[in-house]
Amino acid sequence: MVSLLNILIGIIAFLHLYFMWFEMFAWTTKGRKVFNKFPKDLFEPTQQLAANQGLYNGFLAAGLIWTFFIHNTEWKNNIALFFLSCVVIAGVYGAYSVERKIFFIQALPAILAILFLFFI
Numbered sequence: 001m002v003s004l005l006n007i008l009i010g011i012i013a014f015l016h017l018y019f020m021w022f023e024m025f026a027w028t029t030k031g032r033k034v035f036n037k038f039p040k041d042l043f044e045p046t047q048q049l050a051a052n053q054g055l056y057n058g059f060l061a062a063g064l065i066w067t068f069f070i071h072n073t074e075w076k077n078n079i080a081l082f083f084l085s086c087v088v089i090a091g092v093y094g095a096y097s098v099e100r101k102i103f104f105i106q107a108l109p110a111i112l113a114i115l116f117l118f119f120i
Contacts, residue, residue, distance in 0.1 A: 001119065005116040008112060008116060009084070011109065012084070012087060012109050012113060015105070016057045016060045016064070017061045020058035020061060022054065023050040024050070024051045027043060027046070027050040027054075028044055031043055031050065060087055060090070063079065063086070064080070064084070064087075066083075067083070077117055080117060081114065084110045084113050084114050087106060087107070088107045090106060090107075091103055091108070092107050094106060094107075
């Protein structure tokens with residue numbers, strides 16, 4: 001169970017590192033292909049906003065990666081719960097405000113990890 005939880009946290013952290021890279025460095029290139037409903041002429045003017053979002057995704061990834069270096073189980077679980085909860089909130093808000101599929105990409109894996117956290 002603990003290994004599965006660590007794998008889930010690792011996948012979620014990796015996803016957020018990818019989101020960080022995407023929003024900070026590929027917004028005006030790959031962003032146009034991924035967010036095809038977003039007006040093409042707004043990618044350049046919103047590049048700094050996307051980079052700021054990417055930075056926050058990097059912080060989420062860093063918090064999740066940090067849990068791999070904490071040896072005290074109670075402390076590790078509390079830190080994991082905090083950052084996974086942040087991911088869930090961001091995913092739910094993204095699904096509400098941008099696109100529903102964000103829930104399945106971002107929030108659902110974090111919800112599953114939180115459930116594993118409570119049952120280990």
